[in-house]
Amino acid sequence: MMTSAVNHYFCSSIGRKQLVAVTGLLLCGFLISHLLGNLLLLAGPDVFNIYAHKLVSMGPLIYLAEVGLTGIFLVHLGLAIKLNIENLKARGGKQRYYKKTNTGHGTTFMSQTMPLTGLVLLVFIILHLLNLKFGSYYPTTVAGVEMRDLYRTTMEYFQNIGNAIWYSFAMVCAAIHTAHGFGSAFQSLGLNHGKYFKHVKRLGYLYAVLVGGGFAFLSIWAHMKGV
Amino acid sequence: MSAANTMTLNLKIWRQKNPQTEGKLVDYRVENVSPDMSFLEMIDVLNEQLIHKGEDVIAFDHDCREGICGMCSMMIDGKAHGGFKNTTTCQVHMRMYKNGDTIVVEPFRANAFPIIKDLTVDRSAFDKIIMAGGYITANTGNAQDGNAVLIPKPIADEAMDAAACIGCGACVASCPNGSAMLFMGAKISQLALLPQGTPESAKRTLNMVHTHDTLGFGNCTTHAECEATCPKGISIEHIARMNREYTKATFTYYEKNRSEGGA
Ligand code: SF4
Ligand code: FES
Numbered sequence: 287m288m289t290s291a292v293n294h295y296f297c298s299s300i301g302r303k304q305l306v307a308v309t310g311l312l313l314c315g316f317l318i319s320h321l322l323g324n325l326l327l328l329a330g331p332d333v334f335n336i337y338a339h340k341l342v343s344m345g346p347l348i349y350l351a352e353v354g355l356t357g358i359f360l361v362h363l364g365l366a367i368k369l370n371i372e373n374l375k376a377r378g379g380k381q382r383y384y385k386k387t388n389t390g391h392g393t394t395f396m397s398q399t400m401p402l403t404g405l406v407l408l409v410f411i412i413l414h415l416l417n418l419k420f421g422s423y424y425p426t427t428v429a430g431v432e433m434r435d436l437y438r439t440t441m442e443y444f445q446n447i448g449n450a451i452w453y454s455f456a457m458v459c460a461a462i463h464t465a466h467g468f469g470s471a472f473q474s475l476g477l478n479h480g481k482y483f484k485h486v487k488r489l490g491y492l493y494a495v496l497v498g499g500g501f502a503f504l505s506i507w508a509h510m511k512g513v
Numbered sequence: 514m515s516a517a518n519t520m521t522l523n524l525k526i527w528r529q530k531n532p533q534t535e536g537k538l539v540d541y542r543v544e545n546v547s548p549d550m551s552f553l554e555m556i557d558v559l560n561e562q563l564i565h566k567g568e569d570v571i572a573f574d575h576d577c578r579e580g581i582c583g584m585c586s587m588m589i590d591g592k593a594h595g596g597f598k599n600t601t602t603c604q605v606h607m608r609m610y611k612n613g614d615t616i617v618v619e620p621f622r623a624n625a626f627p628i629i630k631d632l633t634v635d636r637s638a639f640d641k642i643i644m645a646g647g648y649i650t651a652n653t654g655n656a657q658d659g660n661a662v663l664i665p666k667p668i669a670d671e672a673m674d675a676a677a678c679i680g681c682g683a684c685v686a687s688c689p690n691g692s693a694m695l696f697m698g699a700k701i702s703q704l705a706l707l708p709q710g711t712p713e714s715a716k717r718t719l720n721m722v723h724t725h726d727t728l729g730f731g732n733c734t735t736h737a738e739c740e741a742t743c744p745k746g747i748s749i750e751h752i753a754r755m756n757r758e759y760t761k762a763t764f765t766y767y768e769k770n771r772s773e774g775g776a
Contacts, residue, residue, distance in 0.1 A: 291719055291762065291763050291764075291766065291767070292763055292764065294719070294723055294763070295763040297726075298722055298723060298726050298759075299692070299694075299722065299725065299726050299730075299731075299732040299733070300722055300755075300756055300759045300760075301759075301763065302732065303732055303733060303734070304756070304760065369732045369734075372731060372732060373689070373690035373691065373692070373731035373732055373734070375624055375729075375731075376623065376624045376625065376690055376691035376692065376729060376730055376731030376732075377622075377623060377624065377688070377689060377690055377691035377731060378622040378623050378624055378691060382622065383588060383591060383619055383622055384525075384527075384538055384617060384619060385588075385590060385591035385617040385619070386588070386591045387590060387591030387592050387596065388738060388741075389592065389596055389687075389738065389741035389742055390741075391737075391740075391741035392687075392736055392737040392738030392739070392740060392741035392742070393689060393736035393737065393738045393741075394736075397734065397735065397736045397737075398689070398736070400734060466735070469735070470734065470735035473735045473749065473752070473753055473756075474733070474735065474756060475756065475760075476753045476754065476755075476756035476757030476758075476759075476760060477753065478749065478750050478752075478753035479750065479753070480748075480750060483750075
C-alpha cells in the first residue's frame, strides 16, 4: 500500500504538479545565485573573471551541480509539457466554447501565458549556453593565474543590440513566468493559508521584478558600456 | 405583468441532438420576458413557444430552482451560471438583462462532462469521485449530544464553507484546464476538518484523487478561475488543504495486511 501510494504520486495530478512546483522553486533559487554572480560584472573584468574561474575550478562539485541543475530543469520542463497536453485535452479538446469570458478575478495574463513564457525561456537557455558558456574563449591572466576572459565574451555578446534586446525580452518573460509560478508553487504544495498567502504572492511579484529586472538591467548596462 | 415592463431577448442557444452528432448555436427570439423571471423560467417560456410550433424543446438540467441542488448549469454569455457573484443559473433573474440583449447560452464543456443533449451534460464523473471516498463509514448510531464533540467555531465555519459546494461543476466548466480540483478540494476539506472525517482522511484523499485522475479531468495550474465563478464562493484554500492531505497520505499512510482484526 505504502509503495503503491508513492508510485501513484509520481503519476498523479497533485504529485506531478508538486514536482513542477519544487523544481520551479529550486530554479528560482538558482536564478538568484546566477544574478548575484552577474552583478560582479559591475565590479570590473578581474573580479568577474576570478569569480567565474573559482566556479569552474571546483572540479567534481561543479559537475555535480551542473548535472543536478540540468536534471531539475528537465523534470520541470518535461512534466510541465505533459501536464499542459493533458489539460488541453481535459478542457474539451476541439469542442470549446463559442463564447468564453473570464471573470477578471481568477485567471491572469501571467497564468495564461505560462506555457508560452516557458517555451521562450527554453529557447533562451539553449542559445544562452551556446553564446556564453560555450561561446568564444579568450584567455587572460589575472594576478599570475591563467583563466578564461568570460567578462570579454559577455561584454562582446551584448554589444549587438539584437542580443541585448532578445536577452531583455527573455528576462521579461522570466519575470512573468515566475510572478505566477512562485505563488502557484506554494499553492500546489498546499501552502496556501488565508493568514499569509497574500504575502507569499507579493513576495513572488517582488522576486519577479527584482530578478527579471536585475538580469535585464545588466544586459542593457553591458550594451551601453561597450567593450 | 404589464407589457411595458417586459423585454424581448435574442438568444443564441447550443442545440445538439445527442452525444454523437455535431451541435450548433441556434438563434431564438423570446418576447414578453418579465424582469422578475428567473433565467430558467425564461427558457421555460421559450420552450412553450417551441412546443406550440411543434419543435423539439431545449433540454436543460434543473431541479430545486433555489440554488441548493447543483443541477442547473449553462454557460451564459461565456460565464458559468452567468458570472454573477455567488449565484446559480436558477437564481439569475432577467432584470440583470436589458431589452434587446443578445445572450449566448452553451452547455458546460469539459472532456469529463460529455454533452447528453443541448444544454445537459453528464456530470456523473463527480459521483464517481464521491463514491471513491467522499463519505465516512462509521456507524453513527443515534444522534448524540450536540456538545459531546467539541469543534472550535472557526474550524466548524471553515468546514461549513467547504460543505456549501453543491457539486454543480461550474468550477470544471470555467477552468482553462478542465480540472475538478475545487469540487474535490471542497469535499476532502469538509471532512478532513471535522473529527468525524479525520480518521479516514488519508485513504479518502488517495482514493478520490486517483479516481479524479482517471476520469479525464485536467491538472490545476492555479488560474483560480474556479474560485471566481463558484456560485458558493468556495476558496482555493480548500485545494491547498487537499494538496497537503494528499502529500501527507502518500508518504505516511499505509495499511498492514492483517488476517484478523486488531485488538
Ligand atoms: S466547488 Fe463551487 S463551482 Fe465547483 S461544484 Fe462545488 S459549488 Fe459548483
Ligand atoms: S436548479 Fe438547483 S441549484 Fe439551480
